[in-house]
Amino acid sequence: MDVAVIGTGHVGLITAVSMATVGHRVVATDIDAEKIGLLTRGDAPFYEPGLEEALRSELGSGRLRFTDDAADAVGDAEVVFICVGTPPRADGEANLIAMERSATVIARHASRDPVVVEKSTVPAGTADRLRTTLLRESGGRVFEVVSNPEFLREGTALADSLHPDRIVVGAESDRGRAVLRRLYQPLTDRGCSLMETDIPTAELAKHASNAFLALKISFANALARISERAGADVTAVVDVMGADPRIGRAFLSAGLGYGGFCFPKDVAALERLAARLGYEFPLLREVAKLNDEAVDAVARKVEEALWNLDGKRVALLGLAFKPGTDDVRFSPALALARTLISAGAVVVAFDPRAAAGAKDELPDLEIAPDAYEAATGAHCVVLATEWEEFRNLDLVRLRSVMAYPVLVDGRNVFDPVDVVAAGLAYYPTGRPVRLQTAKPEARSGIAS
Numbered sequence: 001m002d003v004a005v006i007g008t009g010h011v012g013l014i015t016a017v018s019m020a021t022v023g024h025r026v027v028a029t030d031i032d033a034e035k036i037g038l039l040t041r042g043d044a045p046f047y048e049p050g051l052e053e054a055l056r057s058e059l060g061s062g063r064l065r066f067t068d069d070a071a072d073a074v075g076d077a078e079v080v081f082i083c084v085g086t087p088p089r090a091d092g093e094a095n096l097i098a099m100e101r102s103a104t105v106i107a108r109h110a111s112r113d114p115v116v117v118e119k120s121t122v123p124a125g126t127a128d129r130l131r132t133t134l135l136r137e138s139g140g141r142v143f144e145v146v147s148n149p150e151f152l153r154e155g156t157a158l159a160d161s162l163h164p165d166r167i168v169v170g171a172e173s174d175r176g177r178a179v180l181r182r183l184y185q186p187l188t189d190r191g192c193s194l195m196e197t198d199i200p201t202a203e204l205a206k207h208a209s210n211a212f213l214a215l216k217i218s219f220a221n222a223l224a225r226i227s228e229r230a231g232a233d234v235t236a237v238v239d240v241m242g243a244d245p246r247i248g249r250a251f252l253s254a255g256l257g258y259g260g261f262c263f264p265k266d267v268a269a270l271e272r273l274a275a276r277l278g279y280e281f282p283l284l285r286e287v288a289k290l291n292d293e294a295v296d297a298v299a300r301k302v303e304e305a306l307w308n309l310d311g312k313r314v315a316l317l318g319l320a321f322k323p324g325t326d327d328v329r330f331s332p333a334l335a336l337a338r339t340l341i342s343a344g345a346v347v348v349a350f351d352p353r354a355a356a357g358a359k360d361e362l363p364d365l366e367i368a369p370d371a372y373e374a375a376t377g378a379h380c381v382v383l384a385t386e387w388e389e390f391r392n393l394d395l396v397r398l399r400s401v402m403a404y405p406v407l408v409d410g411r412n413v414f415d416p417v418d419v420v421a422a423g424l425a426y427y428p429t430g431r432p433v434r435l436q437t438a439k440p441e442a443r444s445g446i447a448s
């Protein structure tokens, strides 16, 4: 099929590449001409495992091309995906101006009566707004609008897009459903389930999924605070809970909390949508509050371990909002760095992918070329993002370059026994603090 994709961010670019991979002809567009230049040369504008290879292969196949002329992109399309950003406004509501602009372009330039697919995460009711704009801007043409929320995760985006747990299609007509069935047939043929709903249900299901996952994380972080006071181990608590299939272990890992461009904005947007519809949902405000507290709790641990932070050197391992990405948007690691810096600490950070983006956001950050360099002379190492390579750090070597032997684990990555054996005091999250085994005191001369 002839497919257009508006917006080449994390969702749009992955959608474009995976639609081409399964055999459709795809034209993707973006208002950022520089990004289109990069993409046309086969360079991915952000890091995502396997993306650049897939991008180059699809460009080479002739099934994928990029243009900064949106009119050109949508001109011949049978399906137009809208994948533009819906960032949070100051009041928490989603900013939908890019959605409206996309509808205007489609209304004015689409010639083949395309099905317009709402892929961006939007509040329930947005499809109606799109339909109205399409009608007004086209001088009375009725467009088919469907909601097809995306559930891919950064770091595993291509695999998620090509092998989704479920494809959700919210449509109001047989034609909309039929076109989307044809579009996704390569995936349903290999066993992916396609769930058809009405449009508001599909829109709400997306916000509900993200908000519920965020709720699980915040619940685990609240348990971490209680575990610290009760002398319990939160990782064991959630392992026990997660062994019950009705609960599940996923997304119950306590630590610095959730970040990224989706969870914080979607929790706020669902709460705002509910309020606008006349339903108070204070639980979602609590979810966000617990998430902020998770960063403060780790900052307090650094303070507990070091006493005064002023002038202390803190090595921060990890800056991305999670491993496998260079994305630092709403990263808890950066929030922690800000807190530590404002308390007077010098923060020297290392991240395998996200250092440049983090430095742009927080110029006061010092960047080191690897974990050991970051730790050199540090009074404390804080693990903030659980990149695989940090799990395999040589803790004895790390200890040998540090000024003080203190490791604060914001993601509960390390085995307490290994940390203590390496001569480090260990401050995990929601688990008992392990101080070094002190050298035995010299015995006084009293014979027993």
Ligand code: UGA
Pocket: 121, 150, 151, 152, 153, 154, 155, 210, 213, 217, 250, 251, 252, 253, 254, 255, 256, 257, 258, 259, 260, 261, 262, 263, 321, 322
């Ligand atoms: C999330 C959802 O998982 C996707 O299904 C959804 O499509 C996407 O948002 C979106 O709406 O676009 P993503 O933002 O890539 O995907 O990241 P996640 O893997 O969900 O992680 C989010 C945050 O939660 C990370 O900061 C991670 O460190 C944190 N997290 C995750 C925890 O703190 N604890 C956990 O147990 C799991």
